[in-house]
Amino acid sequence: MFFTLIRLQFIKSIRSTSFAKSALASGFMIFIALLLLSYVFFAGIFLGKIIELVAEGRDAIEFLNAGLIFFFLLEFMYRYFIQKLPVVELESLLHLPIGKKRIIQMLMLRSFISPLNVIALLLFLPFGAQVIAEKVGILGFASWFGTLLLFSWSLHWFMLWFKQRFEDTWIGLVVVMGTLLLGGGSTYMGWFNVGELLAPIFSLSMTTVAPMLVMLVVCLGTYFLAVNYYVKNAYLEDLSEEENIRFVNQSVGFFSRFGVAGELANLEWKLIIRHKKSRTYLMLSAFFLLYGLFFYTNPQYQSDEGLSPIFIFVGVFITGIFMIQYGQQFLSWNSGNFDFFLSRKTGIESLVRGKYLLFMSISMVCFLASVPYVYFGIDILLIHLATFLFNVGVMVHVIIYFALWKPKPMDLNKGAMFNYEGVGAAQFLIIIPLMGGPYLIYLPFSLLISDYAGLLALGISGLIGLIAFKPLSQLNINRVLSNRYEISSSFRQEL
Amino acid sequence: MIQISLLKKQYKDAVVLDVPSLEIAKGECFGLVGNNGAGKTTLFRIILDLVRATHGQVTIEGEDVSKSESWKSTVGAYLDEHMLLAYLTPDEYFETLRKIYGMSDADLKSHLEKFTELFNEEVLGKKKYIRDLSKGNLKKVGIAAAMMGHPQVVMLDEPFENLDPSSQIRLKKLILKETEQSKITFLISSHDLNHVTEICNRIVLLEKGKVIRDLREKSEMMSELEAYFTG
Numbered sequence: 001m002f003f004t005l006i007r008l009q010f011i012k013s014i015r016s017t018s019f020a021k022s023a024l025a026s027g028f029m030i031f032i033a034l035l036l037l038s039y040v041f042f043a044g045i046f047l048g049k050i051i052e053l054v055a056e057g058r059d060a061i062e063f064l065n066a067g068l069i070f071f072f073l074l075e076f077m078y079r080y081f082i083q084k085l086p087v088v089e090l091e092s093l094l095h096l097p098i099g100k101k102r103i104i105q106m107l108m109l110r111s112f113i114s115p116l117n118v119i120a121l122l123l124f125l126p127f128g129a130q131v132i133a134e135k136v137g138i139l140g141f142a143s144w145f146g147t148l149l150l151f152s153w154s155l156h157w158f159m160l161w162f163k164q165r166f167e168d169t170w171i172g173l174v175v176v177m178g179t180l181l182l183g184g185g186s187t188y189m190g191w192f193n194v195g196e197l198l199a200p201i202f203s204l205s206m207t208t209v210a211p212m213l214v215m216l217v218v219c220l221g222t223y224f225l226a227v228n229y230y231v232k233n234a235y236l237e238d239l240s241e242e243e244n245i246r247f248v249n250q251s252v253g254f255f256s257r258f259g260v261a262g263e264l265a266n267l268e269w270k271l272i273i274r275h276k277k278s279r280t281y282l283m284l285s286a287f288f289l290l291y292g293l294f295f296y297t298n299p300q301y302q303s304d305e306g307l308s309p310i311f312i313f314v315g316v317f318i319t320g321i322f323m324i325q326y327g328q329q330f331l332s333w334n335s336g337n338f339d340f341f342l343s344r345k346t347g348i349e350s351l352v353r354g355k356y357l358l359f360m361s362i363s364m365v366c367f368l369a370s371v372p373y374v375y376f377g378i379d380i381l382l383i384h385l386a387t388f389l390f391n392v393g394v395m396v397h398v399i400i401y402f403a404l405w406k407p408k409p410m411d412l413n414k415g416a417m418f419n420y421e422g423v424g425a426a427q428f429l430i431i432i433p434l435m436g437g438p439y440l441i442y443l444p445f446s447l448l449i450s451d452y453a454g455l456l457a458l459g460i461s462g463l464i465g466l467i468a469f470k471p472l473s474q475l476n477i478n479r480v481l482s483n484r485y486e487i488s489s490s491f492r493q494e495l
Numbered sequence: 496m497i498q499i500s501l502l503k504k505q506y507k508d509a510v511v512l513d514v515p516s517l518e519i520a521k522g523e524c525f526g527l528v529g530n531n532g533a534g535k536t537t538l539f540r541i542i543l544d545l546v547r548a549t550h551g552q553v554t555i556e557g558e559d560v561s562k563s564e565s566w567k568s569t570v571g572a573y574l575d576e577h578m579l580l581a582y583l584t585p586d587e588y589f590e591t592l593r594k595i596y597g598m599s600d601a602d603l604k605s606h607l608e609k610f611t612e613l614f615n616e617e618v619l620g621k622k623k624y625i626r627d628l629s630k631g632n633l634k635k636v637g638i639a640a641a642m643m644g645h646p647q648v649v650m651l652d653e654p655f656e657n658l659d660p661s662s663q664i665r666l667k668k669l670i671l672k673e674t675e676q677s678k679i680t681f682l683i684s685s686h687d688l689n690h691v692t693e694i695c696n697r698i699v700l701l702e703k704g705k706v707i708r709d710l711r712e713k714s715e716m717m718s719e720l721e722a723y724f725t726g
Contacts, residue, residue: 091545096592
């Protein structure tokens with residue numbers, strides 16, 4: 001039975017209407033994952049050396065034990081952002097005599113097979129096997145290592161529950177921020193050092209198995225927490241029923257100045273705030289506004305002469321994160337009613353123009369909201385202005401152009417539970433090639449003339465893009481129009 | 496067979512279903528009619544534990560549907576196309592179900608033979624995924640799937656919708672034959688009064704979530720229903 005379920009999942013993925021695109025994307029993803037894992041692996045091999053360098057004269061094991069909790073806090077953060085929640089078409093299985101528990105267990109098993117779950121293994125195994133096994137013997141090493149691994153896996157199960165339960169709520173955001181504060185902040189501010197508070201536990205695990213047993217119980221506990229939560233909520237209806245009432249009549253008046261395109265921008269705005277998935281992107285944009293704090297305060301990037309090139313990246317991100325993420329599924333958001341637009345006079349043109357309008361407006365809002373960064377110097381404001389212009393003038397066309405390659409259908413109306421297609425690591429990694437764009441323009445000028453010339457070039461190219469908005473957007477509109485039969489049939493195919 | 500007690504489904508303040516008590520006997524062909532929004536599909540979904548009841552419970556052979564799952568092996572259902580695995584071909588879908596229900600190849604073959612006429616050579620042996628089938632053929636696949644594994648209860652939502660006239664007649668014959676031979680309890684919702692009065696020996700009329708008529712006399716069904724729907 002288990003095997004049947006897994007086989008079905010496999011068949012489903014290879015028969016998807018957008019197999020080519022997802023195959024390419026997953027090929028790329030596997031490549032990136034292997035690359036990153038190999039870094040982790042090498043970091044693991046040289047962990048002993050690295051610790052020697054960083055903590056000269058201190059006991060390496062002690063130092064590592066004091067640092068472990070920071071690793072797990074970091075793991076908590078990256079899991080929150082990139083760990084995917086399992087997806088299944090519940091309706092097609094629930095009525096069969098399979099048992100909800102079975103279906104959920106299959107989901108859990110599938111979610112467990114993830115590169116995220118071997119990071120701790122790769123990172124700490126070599127050091128443990130070399131240094132710890134030598135010092136406390138093989139049993140002590142096994143118990144220490146078991147504790148770490150179970151800790152990491154507990155986070156996996158915990159995150160499955162936590163994200164499903166609290167994502168899209170303020171509690172979730174508060175907990176994540178709190179964790180960040182607890183980890184970095186408390187030590188930085190000198191309140192208390194979590195590392196040193198928890199180090200004895202990891203040290204203890206080298207002499208007794210008690211910590212490992214406790215972690216085993218925690219790991220099993222979080223597993224059952226997740227399974228029970230999923231089984232309990234394996235119903236067709238949405239988890240949150242107040243949805244319909246929460247967001248009524250929220251048009252953005254400003255859009256109405258732009259005619260039909262404005263009307264459709266309004267429509268799109270409603271689509272965004274009325275679906276959980278799209279709302280998550282909006283919340284992420286707000287979250288990424290804080291992104292600058294990590295970079296602009298970092299002394300590593302402060303220099304007396306000129307600007308750190310990394311700031312361009314930050315600027316593009318802060319002012320453009322929404323269009324980068326939301327824009328990747330450009331038409332997929334409308335896959336449920338694409339035929340509606342096809343059957344209207346100039347429907348497609350207005351749809352695409354409306355989206356442009358919306359992306360640019362949100363980018364504008366992000367830019368305005370980022371103005372307080374001027375506290376870190378007028379340069380930051382200039383960077384944001386230049387990258388903002390570049391985003392709305394050039395980047396937006398590029399993103400849409402890429403997104404129009406074999407768009408896949410997406411079901412927004414399914415219950416929020418088990419519906420997480422398209423939110424995950426891929427969303428973040430696909431951004432990397434896109435990021436080359438601004439540097440292509442910035443770097444030549446900044447290296448040959450000056451950093452400000454680079455910014456000017458970015459800004460001017462953005463302005464040119466804005467002036468040439470009509471013909472550039474027409475390119476993308478024509479692309480939709482010429483592929484309209486393929487797009488609409490691919491949207492209709494998957495039920 | 497199926498016992499509904501004090502059942503209520505509420506979304507916020509709106510009560511969409513309120514059935515204090517309803518019993519469906521074994522071997523009964525139970526018809527459910529009512530205008531749009533009367534709560535027919537919601538009732539089916541609650542019986543199948545696809546949607547939570549706000550109050551009350553549904554039991555099948557004494558088992559509370561929301562507490563256990565063993566009833567699932569004796570209940571077949573087809574409510575909408577989301578209940579199918581759209582990325583399989585019909586043959587593969589039946590094969591998968593065969594494994595799930597633990598049937599033998601011969602069992603499956605003889606089961607599908609009953610549908611030869613209904614399928615009209617358009618469903619089996621075609622290299623076509625379920626998602627590419629027409630609405631009528633989707634319905635045929637769903638109905639055949641719902642009746643697999645010797646169920647005691649079969650629930651069909653609008654089974655005649657989207658079928659061509661000859662298929663409608665064939666399906667009607669099939670259902671009549673199954674109630675007679677296998678003593679399957681059918682629960683059928685339909686807007687087609689002619690069909691439903693012809694095959695069902697009991698018809699319940701829902702209005703705004705409430706049972707307002709429970710008709711058991713075949714001769715009076717049609718006139719009662721017509722009076723309600725035209726009035």
